Amino acid sequence: MKIFNVEQIRSLDTYTIQNEPISSLDLMERASNAFIRWFCNQFVNTRPVRIFCGKGNNGGDGLAIARILSTHSYDVKVYIAEYSANATPDFQSNLERLQNHLKPESIHRIADFPSIAPNAICIDALLGSGLSRPVEGLLAEIIGSLNKLPNNLVSVDIASGLYADKPNGKGDTIIEPDFTVSFQLPKLAFMLPQNATYTGDWHLVDIGLSENYIRKTPTPLHYTDKQTAEELIKPRQKFSHKGTYGHALLIAGSFGKMGAAVLSGKACLRSGIGLLTMHSPGCGYDILQISIPEAMAVMDNNHKTISQLPELDAYSAIGIGPGIGQDEATVKVMEQLLETIKVPLIIDADGLNILSQNRSLLDKLPENTILTPHPKEFQRLAGESKNEYERLELGKDFARKYRVIICLKGANTAVILPNGDIHFNSTGNAGMATGGTGDVLTGIITSLLAQKYSPEHAAILGVYEHGLAGDRAAEQKGQSALIASDVVDCLGW
Numbered sequence: 001m002k003i004f005n006v007e008q009i010r011s012l013d014t015y016t017i018q019n020e021p022i023s024s025l026d027l028m029e030r031a032s033n034a035f036i037r038w039f040c041n042q043f044v045n046t047r048p049v050r051i052f053c054g055k056g057n058n059g060g061d062g063l064a065i066a067r068i069l070s071t072h073s074y075d076v077k078v079y080i081a082e083y084s085a086n087a088t089p090d091f092q093s094n095l096e097r098l099q100n101h102l103k104p105e106s107i108h109r110i111a112d113f114p115s116i117a118p119n120a121i122c123i124d125a126l127l128g129s130g131l132s133r134p135v136e137g138l139l140a141e142i143i144g145s146l147n148k149l150p151n152n153l154v155s156v157d158i159a160s161g162l163y164a165d166k167p168n169g170k171g172d173t174i175i176e177p178d179f180t181v182s183f184q185l186p187k188l189a190f191m192l193p194q195n196a197t198y199t200g201d202w203h204l205v206d207i208g209l210s211e212n213y214i215r216k217t218p219t220p221l222h223y224t225d226k227q228t229a230e231e232l233i234k235p236r237q238k239f240s241h242k243g244t245y246g247h248a249l250l251i252a253g254s255f256g257k258m259g260a261a262v263l264s265g266k267a268c269l270r271s272g273i274g275l276l277t278m279h280s281p282g283c284g285y286d287i288l289q290i291s292i293p294e295a296m297a298v299m300d301n302n303h304k305t306i307s308q309l310p311e312l313d314a315y316s317a318i319g320i321g322p323g324i325g326q327d328e329a330t331v332k333v334m335e336q337l338l339e340t341i342k343v344p345l346i347i348d349a350d351g352l353n354i355l356s357q358n359r360s361l362l363d364k365l366p367e368n369t370i371l372t373p374h375p376k377e378f379q380r381l382a383g384e385s386k387n388e389y390e391r392l393e394l395g396k397d398f399a400r401k402y403r404v405i406i407c408l409k410g411a412n413t414a415v416i417l418p419n420g421d422i423h424f425n426s427t428g429n430a431g432m433a434t435g436g437t438g439d440v441l442t443g444i445i446t447s448l449l450a451q452k453y454s455p456e457h458a459a460i461l462g463v464y465e466h467g468l469a470g471d472r473a474a475e476q477k478g479q480s481a482l483i484a485s486d487v488v489d490c491l492g493w
Contacts, residue, residue: 001185002214002217002219002222003186003187003188003219003424004219005165009129012213012214015210015212016210020208032061032065034205035061035065035181035205037205039065040072045072045073047121048117048121049076050120050151051077051122052081052126052142054081055080055081055082057090058126058128058157059087059088063091063095063104065125065156066078067094067098070102078105080105080106081126081142108138118150121153122151123153123154123155124146124153124154126175128158134169139160139161139173143160143161146175147176152178153175153179153200154180154181155175155177155200157180157183159180164187165188167388176198177198179201181203182202182204184204186202186223191223192412193411194387222422222424223423224415224423224424224460224463225426232453232461233461234452234453241274242274242275243275245272246316246447246449246451247273247275247276247277247314248275248317248319248450249279249317250442250443251280251319251320251321252264252278252324253306253324254280254281254304254305254306254323254330255283258287259436260322260323260436261278261287261323262292264322264442265278266291267440267442267487268443271465272448275296276294276296277295277297278295279300280300281299281303282302283303284299285297298310305329305330306329307330309333309336309337312341316343316344316449316452317344317446318345319345319348319445319449321442322348322442324350326354330354331358334351334354334358335361335364344449346370346371346372346442348371348442353380356377368456370407370455370459371405372409372441373406373408374438375408375409381398392408392416395414395422396422399420405418405455405456407441407445411428427464427468428467431479432482432487435484437466437470440488441462441463444465445459466487473486473489
């Protein structure tokens with residue numbers, strides 16, 4: 001699924017109006033009906049609804065929503081923010097349509113802000129995605145008053161005051177909704193942690209915008225949903241055998257950190273690999289043989305840490321990093337690996353820390369190596385950033401400079417490609433914020449690389465599968481009780 005910027009969203013609306021063809025007013029009606037289908041499934045009509053409208057097209061959506069909800073037996077009241085003498089034509093048309101159903105009230109000053117019953121649902125239709133400057137004056141006061149209410153608050157398309165594709169300034173006044181119901185395609189703002197307060201639980205509704213325009217319009221931003229992920233999966237053939245699905249090497253573990261190796265190895269096996277070999281320090285032999293009997297174990301001569309690189313000829317992909325530590329001997333192994341490897345590579349955890357502490361190794365990274373940092377690891381690699389938007393730009397620069405793929409882990413893990421494209425993930429939950437889940441991701445992606453998925457597809461699909469397993473685990477255990485082993489147990493399509 002594509003993510004468009006504000007200009008592209010506006011062009012998509014215009015293209016749909018011109019080529020369907022459909023009037024802008026009828027398209028607004030269609031969008032309002034899509035919103036209402038979601039709304040009626042969420043809230044019963046015994047709860048009053050209070051809708052706050054601006055005088056642009058987002059406000060026009062709010063007026064249409066008010067009219068239609070009133071025909072569904074909802075107790076609806078509408079409040080129009082009189083911050084301007086001007087209104088868009090579609091707002092004015094919907095205002096005239098509304099007159100036969102109910103009479104809106106005007107808010108000329110904040111003293112006109114109404115008293116809202118505690119069980120009422122408030123709908124924010126003040127400002128849409130076309131916002132170009134910070135909110136001020138009466139609108140800012142209304143937004144502040146709405147944010148202070150304990151009521152459920154739903155934003156139409158995007159929270160008023162939130163920019164769709166650029167960072168807001170500190171202190172900007174922005175609606176803090178419980179839900180955002182957005183039209184057709186997600187917005188970049190929804191993907192970034194700094195905007196979590198201003199998106200709430202966001203949902204997409206299909207309003208029938210032109211699929212032709214969406215298909216032919218390029219964008220570097222994408223959202224990996226279920227359909228996108230499933231299209232990447234390679235079917236398994238009836239007469240295949242274990243050699244068909246690759247032989248992976250995982251270099252993982254050290255004294256006291258063999259759990260990371262076990263988690264990564266189990267995840268690799270659960271993700272379809274044909275054969276897996278684990279290379280770990282001598283202290284891990286019994287642990288690996290008992291915990292992962294399906295894997296082969298090749299032990300390092302050093303009892304506590306990785307100090308030697310095994311023969312690499314047998315392997316179709318290699319993963320390194322989970323629990324390996326940063327011993328001087330291990331750093332040398334990393335350097336030797338980067339100088340000799342001829343198959344796809346993924347680096348995680350201590351492997352990333354070794355790179356950040358030994359920056360000359362960055363220039364030795366093979367093209368399309370996959371790096372899977374969490375934000376702090378990424379900061380050590382690429383430098384500090386003022387906000388998540390700037391962090392994405394740093395990620396694009398880093399990926400382009402070193403020709404690598406970055407899986408920047410988070411609530412919507414961003415897979416950043418060397419060409420500047422970014423694929424945000426749709427699966428996963430806060431229960432996965434626990435030790436070991438990153439090791440699981442390393443195992444999954446290593447497995448996919450060994451199965452001859454391209455590095456790009458291995459990263460995108462691996463991140464999706466990882467989050468999907470986490471969602472299944474959260475359904476079974478609850479988010480607070482979830483541990484990394486639960487994610488491994490829930491892997492599979």
